[in-house]
Amino acid sequence: MHPRDWITVTRQGIYIEPGDFHIDPLRPVPRAVVTHGHADHARPGHGATLATPETLAIMAARNGGSLDGADALPYGETRRIGDVSVRLVPAGHVLGAAQIVMEYGGARVVVSGDYKRRPDPTCAGFEVVPCDVFVTEATFALPVFRHPDDGHEIAKLLDSLRLFPDRAHLVGAYALGKAQRVIALLRKAGYDRPIWLHGALQNLVDLYQAHGVDLGETRPATGAAKADMKGEIVMAPPAALQDRWSRRLPDPVTAVASGWMRVRGRARQKGVELPLILSDHADWDELTTTIQEVQAGEIWVTHGREDALVHFAKTKGLHAEALYIEGYEEDPADATGGGG
Amino acid sequence: MQRFADLLDGLVTMPSRNGKLRLIEDYLAHAPDPDRGYGLAALTGELDLGTAKPKAIRELAEARCDPVLFYLSYDYVGDLAETLALMWQGPEDTPEDPPPLWEVIDTLMAAPRTRIPELLAGWLDRLDATGRWALLKLITSGLRVGVSGRLARTAFAGWAGLPLNDVEEAWPCVQPPYEPLFAWAAGGPKPEVRDMPAFRPFMLANPLEETDMPALDPADYAVEWKWDGIRVQVARRFGETRIFARSGDDITHAFPDVVEAADFDGALDGELLVMDASGEPAPFNHLQQRLNRKTVSAAMLRKYPAFVRAYDLLQDGPEDLREHPFRHRRKRLEALFGTPRDRFDLSPLIPLNDWSRMAELRDEARARGMEGLMLKRWDSVYVPGRPKGPWFKWKRDPLTVDAVLLYAQRGHGKRSSFYSDYTFGVWRDDELVPVGKAYFGFTDEELRQIDRWVRANTTDRFGPVRAVTPGLVFEVAFDSVHPSPRHKSGLAMRFPRISRIRWDKPHAEADRLETLLKLVEAAPAADGG
Structure with missing residues (x-):
């Protein structure tokens, strides 16, 4: 079964049908899996929220100390949700940030959330997980964005x-x-x-x-x-x-x-x-390296400059397409919760 | 080059004058020779390296970058040079050090135009993103980092521990990279200026307040019109002529008509004006057509002929006259310019010695196209700066209009948490049209009050700008108003400032555009400028 047949984009965000959960949902849902604690990805009010213990602690701290339905899954452990097996792997973005590695119907899909590749003394480093479909952010997906040392x-x-x-x-x-x-x-x-x-x-x-x-x-x-x-x-x-x-x-x-x-x-x-110039997102070089290193048959590009990254992927012979999701901060420079 | 690039990078976002001075002083303290001299010259605009056109940069980009990615990036960044600087990719390993600034400049000065793209590519490969940006700025559009020549000279004087006036005087007599200036800073002799067309820092006047008058005896003062042009100094030695603006910036190139006519030997202080068909001074915005231009067309020269109305003589041949009293300098000036010469005449003295007659004349200033009156003590020696007492300017009263606040913008630096820049409008039929912008004239306490009002009456936000409900009326003072195709209302004010905040006045009673139109001075016919 092709991942396109069990992963859809709804008003709430990315929906995983065989597990009946949303990833980083924008509105309250019965079951959420959250990549990291920034406010535009980690909204409160879901029935159950699966995330790393660090991300849940961050969400609770921002929610006045507690979070209903918190469901902790440490990095590296596997959990079965419905028919989908889910694992969280460090994304290198902020403390607790995770890529969501999902396996179903013989295919592995990685939703990377927001990520960066360079070392950060405050959080675990990004791990490359080879997969069939890699869902990447594109916040800084223009070649003018090369973060200096x-x-x-x-x-x-x-x-x-x-x-x-x-x-x-x-x-x-x-x-x-x-x-x-x-x-x-x-x-x-x-x-x-x-x-x-x-x-x-x-x-x-x-x-x-x-x-x-x-x-x-x-x-x-x-x-x-x-x-x-x-x-x-x-x-x-x-x-x-x-x-x-x-x-x-x-x-x-x-x-x-x-x-x-x-x-x-x-x-x-x-x-x-x-x-x-200090960013917690992958810059152009990190994005273009990552989408090649994961050896995925397909690259799906979410929030940011999808056009440039899709164009680049095509010049490298990769299959890439934009996944349009409204609601994550495209330009979080004015926001207090988002990345950048 | 790297240090210079870092300096530009710091300056481009630094709003405060003191901050800029500190950055330049730090550069002078740490950059090697002769780079720092060239760096200064680049800041003061004394290097003419405008050798590369945007087309060359675009071609370089297309040759080295994926065109789709380049245009997506350019669309985002909005600045061609910066886009290329940011996305340029050098070789994986950079074997060569970044080029020093002097090498870049020397090479560019000597290189034929056709070699420039290849040279550029070579340097871009050796520089980091900041260095690439600085290089491309240097060779294209001018730096635009908000540093005037005077600010750079002030920084040099501050760093060197030399009096600014002495530095200003010596500056035009040396060429980049200014070895004699750095030798002087290191304890060597001051560069000799007597036989050069050097700049003599201006003596400035204080505004005359009514409260000053009782203590002054009008008989001690010479009285002249305050002309509505720009103050200049024309220095000429051994056939070489220079024209300096009040800032000390050399504006010689913009006035070839004046330069060509100059046939005296010395340095005079006077007003640069444009003459109308009858040979009389034309309104200021005629002169404005001639300012801030790199080149002047023959049509411009014909249409707006410039001349200098002399009012002081600072040097006569080799003799420095500044130590002599004004009475003596005036005699020497009259001896030189008593009979008008082509493009040079004499600012006449007005034989007056009582305050009431002077006040009457000042009231006529606007009708006569004058800015007001100048009073100079007969015994005043010429000293740089603005000493209190010897010279006064008694300007005509400003015009005023009651206008309604429409937009407020955040200030910079110390004022960045305040909405301190105000766009105001007047009524045209039943809508308010913007007519100007002002950001001073109020006290700190008034600023706090307006800021509160703006926050409480915001209707819309556009980045740093807030639109407000019409309701707050300012009395805006301004020196004059001119037609301007660049402004929506078709008018532009000169020196607008907030003179009073009319908390009491309903905005419906603010002035109308017709009122402002009646105050417009005669304008030059529109042209390609």
Whole structure:
């Protein structure tokens, strides 16, 4: 049976008929399998939610502490749902992020969710799973998106601190994943001063620390004295950067850590003074390498620049097609929950 | 090249002046010679490397990239040079180091046009994405990183620990990569400028406030019209002429008619104007047709002939006159320009010495096409900057109009959390049409109040811009208003600023477009410019 006959796209998202479940459903469903904790993929309100224990912890933390119908499946273990066998494999995107490996009717399908290939000190690395159908994201699927080395971007931030020692450095980063990765990379670069946090980041920073990711000392920025944050690194969700919240900081240099910062016009348009090209998504090279490494007979491309990636796959003789799903953040630069 | 690229990359997103200065100073402190000199020249616009056209970049892209992917990318990025810089793929292993900036510049200056694509490809292979972007910017469109020549010179003076005025004076006398300037910064001698057409930093006037008057004796001051052109300095030594704008930028190339007519030896301070058919100064927007141009057509020269109305003499032959009082400099100026020469005449003194007569004359300024009056102490020596007391400008009152706030945009830097840039409109029939934009004229407290009002009355959002319910009226002051095909209303204001916030005024009572049209000054006939 061809996977096209048992996998369909509905209003809720990707539906797996022989298992009667949805993947990353956009609206409440009886049974969901969730790839990772970003708000546009992990919506609350499903009857049952299967995900990694880390992803369920993230969802619970964002849901006020608990999550009904949580069903944990650690990486590598197999679970049978209906007639489908399901396994979760690290996707390298954020803590707990998983590719969903499904086997049914003699075919293996991998829904990769959001992923990246480069090492990230805050989460398990992506594993290549050979398969018949590979469902890939395409957030940065244009050859202009080649994320530089992490260390280079962190050095840019540290260099700016040296040049502007009296200014706070306000780094906009998504609350889940990016914020913790930036902190971990700073620590790796030897930066050991306390890092000041917007209230919206505290929860998940604590959660990462509880999962064994050492992020060093953090302090709440809200309520702190202005003068104390001179020359310090302050982190906030991107939406807070130009909001009234930022007026509490001493003459801040505004930085944003995102793959979108690769395009200067984009950074300028958003009023970002210090663009840091740090992304939790695969860049062009990672996407094009991955779709070849999995040796899949078919590549299905979801959210992002499907056109460019499908074109590339065809030039390599791969069978690729776009899978149109509405609702994931195509341009999460303004969102607080999404990737980038 | 890499350091220079990183500098440009930092500058392009840095909104604050101090931030930009700090980045340039840091570059000067760390970049090697002669790269840093060339880097400065690129920033001040003194390198003419506009050798590659967009067509060349497109051809390079098509030769090296998948065309479908290139055009999808270009469509997303929106900037040709940046698209190619970002997607260019060099050889897998880059054996060669990035080229130094001097090598790129020297090679480009000497290379025939046909070799440029091949040279470019070679360098692109050796640079990272930031380096490739900087290289392509350098050779195409100009840098556009928001750095004026003056800002770059200020950074140099700050880094070198030299007085800015001395740096400004020496700058036009040296060529990129400015070895004598760097030698001077390192403790060597100041470059000699006496026999060069050097720039002398301008002396500026303070606005005259009513409260100043009782303490001043009008008899101590020479009075002149404040002409509605641009302030320039024309320096000429041994047959070489330079024209400098108030910023210190060299604008010689834009005024070949003035250069050709110049036949004095020295340096004068005066007003650059365009003359109308009767030989009188034409309104400012005629002159505007001649500004900010790289080349000037013969038609432009005929239609908008430029001339200089001299009001001060800073150097006469080899003699520096700046230490002498204005009375003496004026005599020397009259001796030179007392009889009008082609393209140069004298700004006449107005024999007046009481405040009430002066006030009457100032009231006539607008009708006469003048900006107001200038008062200069007879005993004032010429010093750079804006000393308080010796010179005053007494400008005509601005025009005002009551306009309605339509859109508010977030500011930059310190103002990035405030909606601080305002587009306002006036009534045309029963709709409001935008007529201008202003972002100053209010206090910090007023800014906070307007910001709150904008947030509470938002009807729509477009990125950093919010549309608001019409309801808030500004009294907008402006110096003049001109026809402009670029604006929806067909009008453009000069120096608009918020003079009062009319919280009390219903927006239905704001002004109408007809009111503004009546204030329009005579315009030049439309042309290809």
